Amino acid sequence: MDLAADDSTAGTxxxxxxxxxxxxxxxxxxxxxxxxxxxxxxxxxxxxxAGRALTAGEKLPSxxxxxxEMRVSPSxxxxxxxxxxxxxxxxxxxxxxxxVAGGVPPVALADAGPRLDRAIDxxxxxxxxxxxxxxxxxxxxxxxxxxxxxxxxxxxxxxxLARADDRVLTEYGGTRGSPALRQxxxxxxxxxxxxxxxxxxxxxxxxxQAIDLLCRFLLNPGDTVLVDDPCYFNFQTVLRASRxxxxxxxxxxxxxxxxxxxxxxxxxxxxxxITNSALHNPTGAxxxxxxxxRLLTAAAAHDLTIVEDEIFADFEPEPSPRLAxxxxxxxxxxxxxxxxxxxxxIRCGYIVARADWIEGLLDLQVxxxxxxxxxxAAELVLGTLGDGSYRKHLxxxxxxxxxxxxxxLDALEGLGFTAWTLPRGGFYLWCHLPxxxxxxxxxxxxxxxxxxxxxxxxxxxMQSAGDLMRFNVAQMNPDVLRVLGRAxx
Amino acid sequence: MDLAADDSTAGTxxxxxxxxxxxxxxxxxxxxxxxxxxxxxxxxxxxxxAGRALTAGEKLPSxxxxxxEMRVSPSxxxxxxxxxxxxxxxxxxxxxxxxVAGGVPPVALADAGPRLDRAIDxxxxxxxxxxxxxxxxxxxxxxxxxxxxxxxxxxxxxxxLARADDRVLTEYGGTRGSPALRQxxxxxxxxxxxxxxxxxxxxxxxxxQAIDLLCRFLLNPGDTVLVDDPCYFNFQTVLRASRxxxxxxxxxxxxxxxxxxxxxxxxxxxxxxITNSALHNPTGAxxxxxxxxRLLTAAAAHDLTIVEDEIFADFEPEPSPRLAxxxxxxxxxxxxxxxxxxxxxIRCGYIVARADWIEGLLDLQVxxxxxxxxxxAAELVLGTLGDGSYRKHLxxxxxxxxxxxxxxLDALEGLGFTAWTLPRGGFYLWCHLPxxxxxxxxxxxxxxxxxxxxxxxxxxxMQSAGDLMRFNVAQMNPDVLRVLGRAxx
Numbered sequence: 001m002d003l004a005a006d007d008s009t010a011g012t013x014x015x016x017x018x019x020x021x022x023x024x025x026x027x028x029x030x031x032x033x034x035x036x037x038x039x040x041x042x043x044x045x046x047x048x049x050a051g052r053a054l055t056a057g058e059k060l061p062s063x064x065x066x067x068x069e070m071r072v073s074p075s076x077x078x079x080x081x082x083x084x085x086x087x088x089x090x091x092x093x094x095x096x097x098x099x100v101a102g103g104v105p106p107v108a109l110a111d112a113g114p115r116l117d118r119a120i121d122x123x124x125x126x127x128x129x130x131x132x133x134x135x136x137x138x139x140x141x142x143x144x145x146x147x148x149x150x151x152x153x154x155x156x157x158x159x160x161l162a163r164a165d166d167r168v169l170t171e172y173g174g175t176r177g178s179p180a181l182r183q184x185x186x187x188x189x190x191x192x193x194x195x196x197x198x199x200x201x202x203x204x205x206x207x208x209q210a211i212d213l214l215c216r217f218l219l220n221p222g223d224t225v226l227v228d229d230p231c232y233f234n235f236q237t238v239l240r241a242s243r244x245x246x247x248x249x250x251x252x253x254x255x256x257x258x259x260x261x262x263x264x265x266x267x268x269x270x271x272x273x274i275t276n277s278a279l280h281n282p283t284g285a286x287x288x289x290x291x292x293x294r295l296l297t298a299a300a301a302h303d304l305t306i307v308e309d310e311i312f313a314d315f316e317p318e319p320s321p322r323l324a325x326x327x328x329x330x331x332x333x334x335x336x337x338x339x340x341x342x343x344x345x346i347r348c349g350y351i352v353a354r355a356d357w358i359e360g361l362l363d364l365q366v367x368x369x370x371x372x373x374x375x376x377a378a379e380l381v382l383g384t385l386g387d388g389s390y391r392k393h394l395x396x397x398x399x400x401x402x403x404x405x406x407x408x409l410d411a412l413e414g415l416g417f418t419a420w421t422l423p424r425g426g427f428y429l430w431c432h433l434p435x436x437x438x439x440x441x442x443x444x445x446x447x448x449x450x451x452x453x454x455x456x457x458x459x460x461x462m463q464s465a466g467d468l469m470r471f472n473v474a475q476m477n478p479d480v481l482r483v484l485g486r487a488x489x
Numbered sequence: 490m491d492l493a494a495d496d497s498t499a500g501t502x503x504x505x506x507x508x509x510x511x512x513x514x515x516x517x518x519x520x521x522x523x524x525x526x527x528x529x530x531x532x533x534x535x536x537x538x539a540g541r542a543l544t545a546g547e548k549l550p551s552x553x554x555x556x557x558e559m560r561v562s563p564s565x566x567x568x569x570x571x572x573x574x575x576x577x578x579x580x581x582x583x584x585x586x587x588x589v590a591g592g593v594p595p596v597a598l599a600d601a602g603p604r605l606d607r608a609i610d611x612x613x614x615x616x617x618x619x620x621x622x623x624x625x626x627x628x629x630x631x632x633x634x635x636x637x638x639x640x641x642x643x644x645x646x647x648x649x650l651a652r653a654d655d656r657v658l659t660e661y662g663g664t665r666g667s668p669a670l671r672q673x674x675x676x677x678x679x680x681x682x683x684x685x686x687x688x689x690x691x692x693x694x695x696x697x698q699a700i701d702l703l704c705r706f707l708l709n710p711g712d713t714v715l716v717d718d719p720c721y722f723n724f725q726t727v728l729r730a731s732r733x734x735x736x737x738x739x740x741x742x743x744x745x746x747x748x749x750x751x752x753x754x755x756x757x758x759x760x761x762x763i764t765n766s767a768l769h770n771p772t773g774a775x776x777x778x779x780x781x782x783r784l785l786t787a788a789a790a791h792d793l794t795i796v797e798d799e800i801f802a803d804f805e806p807e808p809s810p811r812l813a814x815x816x817x818x819x820x821x822x823x824x825x826x827x828x829x830x831x832x833x834x835i836r837c838g839y840i841v842a843r844a845d846w847i848e849g850l851l852d853l854q855v856x857x858x859x860x861x862x863x864x865x866a867a868e869l870v871l872g873t874l875g876d877g878s879y880r881k882h883l884x885x886x887x888x889x890x891x892x893x894x895x896x897x898l899d900a901l902e903g904l905g906f907t908a909w910t911l912p913r914g915g916f917y918l919w920c921h922l923p924x925x926x927x928x929x930x931x932x933x934x935x936x937x938x939x940x941x942x943x944x945x946x947x948x949x950x951m952q953s954a955g956d957l958m959r960f961n962v963a964q965m966n967p968d969v970l971r972v973l974g975r976a977x978x
Contacts, residue, residue, distance in 0.1 A: 055709040055712065057758075057792070123852050123855060123856065126664075126855050126859070127664055127851070127852075127855060130661055130662070130663055130664045130855070130860065131663050131664055131665075134656075143660065143661065144659075146654075146655035146656040146658075146659045146660055147655060149655065149658075149659035151655050151658060151659065154658050154659070155651050155658070158647060158648075158650050158651040158658075159648070159651045161647055162644050162647040162648045162651070165635075166635035166636060166638065166640050167623075167635040168834060169635075169638075169640060169643050169644070169647075169832060169834055169835075170633075170635045170638035170640065170643070170832045170833060170834055171632065171635055171833055171834055172619055172632065172828070172833040172834065173619070173834060174619055174620050175615075175616055175619045175620055176620075205694045205695075205698070205836075205858060206694075206858050206859055206860070207859070208856075208857065208858050208859035209694070209857065209858045209859075212856075212857040212858065216730065220544040221710060223544070234855075234856065234859060237852075237855070237856035238856050238857055240856065241705065241853060241856045241857050269546075303546075339661070343658060343659045343865075344659060344660055344661040345657060345658055345659055345660055345661070345662060345863060345864040345865050346658075346863055346865050347694075347860070347862075347863040347864075347866075348863075362616070363612050363616075363726075364730060366612060366615050366616060366619070366723075366726070367612065367697075367701075367723065367726035367727050367729065367730045368697065368698065368701040368727055368730050369694060369695050369697050369698045369701065370615070370695055370696075370697040370723060371619065371695070371836070373836075373863070374834060374835055374836040374837075374862070374863050374865075374866045375834040375836075376832075376834050376835050376865075376866065376869065377836075377863045377865065377866060380865065
């Protein structure tokens, strides 16, 4: 354990920018320098295609102009364009320059930005975890093993569903989602001192979809959004899908580094900040009351909206201060889901926000999904949450995780890892690697032995977490530890 | 019945444009003229806010420039800006003009465009149908009553789910969705002569979400998309959410009016065309083989991608020609869902497309939803489709609907309606009102008697269907007919 290392790690990262639609600066520079100039020009064009800044049939920047912009010679741009044309991405028209090839849609999200090491490409980590065959070990994934979940309560809820009214089983249901489930969520909010009506709650198809809906509702393409560094890796991809500009602020064990946060507010005038207050992903840290207060004061002064992702909240031993609870949903939006403690197969998320915002979100959800979660999924969530055993399941889960965190921390320390902080709950341990070791390299070595890890830079916009790794303690076992040991030897 | 009227109706509408980000032309003009000049300027600013062409903190066009653009006097713009400021939507800064007020997100989708009559606002029709209390009658809705659906098979699938493996009940599942369900869909495609691998199929959270995903994947903001006039009303809202420019082409009983279609291709260079080939919504018409062939030839010549929404396909007595079947998924994408024939509560849609596009869509779906449908929903769909009774259910449904269409057509003709065409299947009848009557007015009158109708202009980008109404025959009954009769008297 080396808690002193926290601040110094956080301190080495400056608030930096990844722009989706323009030439990126600081953080990409080292990677661009490692490529040839031609490759850098090609990467930039690919990035514009991926970010939809250039689209099928559109003319590419002139060779002269782009050479100036990229600070390379015109012949470098000619070479880059020729190679992209050979790949079929662009084509030249005699006398009128280069154009984006048609028919084929812009390159996929995964190609946004210069090609990353796959081990630290956020989308690749998600897909790898989700699509790993059952025999692979997944200490890098973001969910509990099936036998940690409330199986018997879920089965009871399913059997009850088989007896439900035909309408429940076959109709779309209302646009806001199950009134009973929204009432239950409103009561949960009330226990945390957050008084909300059911008209302030919208059920969504998933927690991620809740964030996506909010981004589409609140952001214009090119708007700036603040995230933590490190943060949940999918925040980066969902924001990219909304063509947002992402600015990250170093995260400390008490919340975001407020000096850097204020700097970022002044410099970048962000529209939105997305964070986890309770059991932050990947660090497991919890926002301190002081930081929460400073955050809200700064948000009010800079007209900043905050999305508070509560997805790990039920793992806390007792509730920590929440931005929504302190501020009361004027500029804070709470989102969450049931994927971590109930089931990730019964998908259902929610948004708690101002009633007028919920109205607008509702329209957007009808337009883009003709409603939220499967009504049958909402029924199963309601049935399981309402099952007498669910509270006991949560209490047992917390205890089991506390023991597992301790055991795994000991084991990881034995291998030379040190915890960045000691989480109060949840299933993550965010750990420094032994001195001089690289997380992406370790992830690659482990993958060769059929173990999926989550290396630090998958969570870092600034790529500042190359010596950190997120472990899911519930998915660890002696085999994982042996693979780690071998790979580090 | 008045089939001769079809062409003349279709013929009165020119292919026209609704632009989300610029001053709209033809189709809005009459409505703008009915407003005062000040109101028209205010409406235009509201529209830009709704379409996110103007965003929080942004400067509004200067008074002089906007007066020129809107062809009004500067004092009219001053008055409009002052009134918008009084509403709190914008604010003036001394010496530097007017700015969009911050903090509050842009107005909702429903406000895009000058305030429409609510009865013909596409979003409002959706929300009204979905949120109508159980005692209201809904001949305007787009689904079958609960007792027309395969309840017993669904209940059997639910009981089987209660015995499924813990992993099925609690884990996220793979990113492409249930392999077994994708295999079943691939076999269905094969029976129509469309050979696809399971890597060409992606399960999504719903049919609408499939369209939304495709729009986000294929379109840049401002890209032009062709739709039919009339078309499913939610195509308009989902395209608006992607900030697309919508151009509509008159639809005939054999498919789109090809002369107008070719004109629109040449004039607007659209990126995408979205349509239903089988049992077109709302008309119930079916694409003719000749039109299908001409369409595909034109699409190839103009590098147009086509989304073929197959949501009503299972209602056809025998399969009609499909664009995907004819063309083979080079530039055609098939989408569908199980909401109409199986359950709208067990939500699951799918996309069938080129494997390389599926890869990109997969990334986008992980980024924006961390996967597709609830895996439990996919299991229930699979279980119900695989139930021995499902084919019989479909056959019985087709017979029952054929009888109901005939009965309701007789009843509606008795009230003075005439069918625009005679659908080969499905539950819609698209009918002309008795001479001189207005559909929006009739919808309003019916709503006062707790009957939700779907007036023609909700389906028409050009607002050319003011004398047409879509009836869902399965949701009709003597009470509905009585209300219609009273309202028309």
